[in-house]
Amino acid sequence: MSIVLNGITKRFGNFLALDTVDLEVRAGELLALLGPSGSGKTTLLRIMAGLEFPDAGTLRMDGEDATDRKPRDRQVGFVFQHYALFRHMTVFDNIAFGLKVRPRGERPSATAIRAKVEQLLSLVQLEQFAGRYPTQLSGGQRQRVALARALAIEPKVLLLDEPFGALDAKVRKDLRRWLRGLHDEIHVTSVFVTHDQEEALELADRVAVMGHGRIEQIGTPTEVYDRPASAFVFDFLGNANKLEGVVEDGVARLPGNLSVAVRGRKPGRALAFIRPDDITLAHAPDGPARITAIHAIGPTARIDVDLDGTALEVALPRTGLETLALRTGDRCRVSLGQVHLF
Amino acid sequence: MRVDRSALTDPAWVRVALTATALLFLALFLVLPLASVFVEAFRRGFDAYWKAITEPDAAAAIRLTLLVAVIAVPANLIFGIAASWCIAKFDFRGKNLLITLIDIPFSVSPVISGLVYVLLFGLNGLLGPVLREQGIQIIFALPGLVLATIFVTFPFVARELIPLMQEQGTEEEEAALVLGAGGWQTFRRVTLPNIKWGLLYGVLLCNARAMGEFGAVSVVSGHIRGETNTMPLHVEILYNEYNFVAAFAVASLLAFLALVTLVAKTLLEWRFGAELAATRR
Numbered sequence: 001m002s003i004v005l006n007g008i009t010k011r012f013g014n015f016l017a018l019d020t021v022d023l024e025v026r027a028g029e030l031l032a033l034l035g036p037s038g039s040g041k042t043t044l045l046r047i048m049a050g051l052e053f054p055d056a057g058t059l060r061m062d063g064e065d066a067t068d069r070k071p072r073d074r075q076v077g078f079v080f081q082h083y084a085l086f087r088h089m090t091v092f093d094n095i096a097f098g099l100k101v102r103p104r105g106e107r108p109s110a111t112a113i114r115a116k117v118e119q120l121l122s123l124v125q126l127e128q129f130a131g132r133y134p135t136q137l138s139g140g141q142r143q144r145v146a147l148a149r150a151l152a153i154e155p156k157v158l159l160l161d162e163p164f165g166a167l168d169a170k171v172r173k174d175l176r177r178w179l180r181g182l183h184d185e186i187h188v189t190s191v192f193v194t195h196d197q198e199e200a201l202e203l204a205d206r207v208a209v210m211g212h213g214r215i216e217q218i219g220t221p222t223e224v225y226d227r228p229a230s231a232f233v234f235d236f237l238g239n240a241n242k243l244e245g246v247v248e249d250g251v252a253r254l255p256g257n258l259s260v261a262v263r264g265r266k267p268g269r270a271l272a273f274i275r276p277d278d279i280t281l282a283h284a285p286d287g288p289a290r291i292t293a294i295h296a297i298g299p300t301a302r303i304d305v306d307l308d309g310t311a312l313e314v315a316l317p318r319t320g321l322e323t324l325a326l327r328t329g330d331r332c333r334v335s336l337g338q339v340h341l342f
Numbered sequence: 343m344r345v346d347r348s349a350l351t352d353p354a355w356v357r358v359a360l361t362a363t364a365l366l367f368l369a370l371f372l373v374l375p376l377a378s379v380f381v382e383a384f385r386r387g388f389d390a391y392w393k394a395i396t397e398p399d400a401a402a403a404i405r406l407t408l409l410v411a412v413i414a415v416p417a418n419l420i421f422g423i424a425a426s427w428c429i430a431k432f433d434f435r436g437k438n439l440l441i442t443l444i445d446i447p448f449s450v451s452p453v454i455s456g457l458v459y460v461l462l463f464g465l466n467g468l469l470g471p472v473l474r475e476q477g478i479q480i481i482f483a484l485p486g487l488v489l490a491t492i493f494v495t496f497p498f499v500a501r502e503l504i505p506l507m508q509e510q511g512t513e514e515e516e517a518a519l520v521l522g523a524g525g526w527q528t529f530r531r532v533t534l535p536n537i538k539w540g541l542l543y544g545v546l547l548c549n550a551r552a553m554g555e556f557g558a559v560s561v562v563s564g565h566i567r568g569e570t571n572t573m574p575l576h577v578e579i580l581y582n583e584y585n586f587v588a589a590f591a592v593a594s595l596l597a598f599l600a601l602v603t604l605v606a607k608t609l610l611e612w613r614f615g616a617e618l619a620a621t622r623r
């Protein structure tokens with residue numbers, strides 16, 4: 001199912017949570033709403049589920065106006081950040097809930113419900129846990145029960161609020177891969193909220209980056225990472241070095257006598273953003289920069305450089321660092337790869 | 343030998359002294375009076391006891407007390423659930439005012455609670471003349487007793503449920519709604535099971551108070567023997583007539599009720615302790 005949001009605005013008291021947001025969720029895709037806390041991403045998700053209603057704007061599901069439709073009539077599956085499992089029910093009853101509460105005419109028979117729940121239990125690999133209560137499960141298991149419960153009603157769209165937020169790093173990574181595999185298998189339109197850029201970039205077909213109640217940019221992970229539309233997006237999607245510079249005659253002059261050719265930009269002050277892995281260093285006793293620290297753990301080494309008073313972070317492969325033979329305190333030359341000016 | 347010590351462990355004599363003080367206090371002010379009720383009640387043997395609690399006026403008082411409780415407790419059960427539901431699950435203007443209002447019966451003297459109804463519905467009261475014309479009697483009759491009892495036992499269920507429901511939040515209800523449940527289904531299948539132990543607890547306390555209430559009921563009752571006397575009032579009358587055995591016999595029934603309540607409460611905690619802890623989590 002496709003969801004089209006137009007001009008969605010939502011206020012909580014004086015706080016503008018969503019400011020005329022337009023968004024299209026395409027049928028069958030896995031879309032990430034990525035943003036810092038307070039950016040409005042969860043509110044947007046709750047509006048899609050019908051748990052909040054917008055102050056202005058419209059919401060269409062498969063082309064039909066669904067702005068005022070009640071949650072129970074939307075056929076959405078919602079996975080809550082803290083799972084919200086029914087604590088007095090077993091895993092089996094939790095998953096069966098959505099089927100058992102259907103009106104008599106539409107309710108499947110007890111055997112059909114049992115078969116459906118068992119199928120879902122095997123999908124989330126929790127067959128032997130049917131009789132347990134939520135408190136007897138680990139975080140990752142609860143998460144999968146919540147997912148199975150949401151899928152039981154055969155939703156047309158699956159909404160996940162910080163699905164991996166409450167899990168530890170290892171489980172989080174496993175579950176992420178598993179969820180991607182599941183989506184490739186059942187192809188239900190899915191939207192998930194996250195503040196973790198790595199998670200969004202790795203998992204989603206498209207990423208909508210949100211900030212201050214607006215969508216700053218939407219595109220495939222490669223698009224938003226390689227061609228960020230704003231300083232906010234660049235800053236939020238991974239580590240960023242910020243250099244203040246001045247643009248004149250088609251050239252941006254940056255600290256340490258560095259310059260970058262820019263086209264079609266008006267002269268004046270500018271902010272240059274460079275990713276740590278887009279900077280290369282070379283040994284030079286009279287170079288403009290000095291190495292202040294080297295953190296060489298794992299495959300990538302992080303090097304802190306002082307460039308004429310501006311701190312830079314540089315990422316180099318460990319092998320590259322060894323060939324350069326740089327030490328803390330050495331002077332060096334800096335060359336910049338891709339530079340984004342805003 | 344390793345001595346189990348922690349920074350929070352006090353010397354032995356402190357622990358012994360504190361425990362002894364607590365136990366002595368308990369014995370002196372709770373156990374002794376309670377025991378003396380039963381001793382006095384059975385002073386002239388079981389036959390006298392039985393006669394005292396089965397004579398017509400006593401039986402009428404027992405019936406009336408049960409009748410009042412049967413009306414007042416369910417009324418406060420429904421009100422308590424409704425009030426705590428709207429306080430815990432919704433945000434609205436005047437919420438703090440409502441919480442304060444619920445606490446009023448705890449903070450005013452029961453006598454005043456009774457007096458309020460006399461002023462409202464009594465012969466010279468605000469609504470008294472109108473009701474008299476219609477032939478409705480509230481004061482010195484069952485309706486007055488029920489009203490006064492409801493007023494006094496108003497907060498028990500709500501006070502028990504509000505913190506519980508606030509702690510549980512609204513996520514499970516939201517999950518139920520998204521899964522397609524209606525309002526009533528959500529209440530019956532999700533909200534009610536989550537609060538059932540707290541609810542039972544509140545009802546037990548509410549019932550104990552409803553049956554034992556003296557002050558408020560005394561003001562509106564009129565003390566008509568066999569008609570508007572509840573058990574606590576009947577005890578007082580008997581006592582004032584120097585009929586000690588009968589007074590203590592009826593009092594022992596009330597004390598017995600309190601003990602049953604206490605045992606029921608303890609049993610619940612013991613039997614469903616784990617589940618209680620889980621729903622409160």
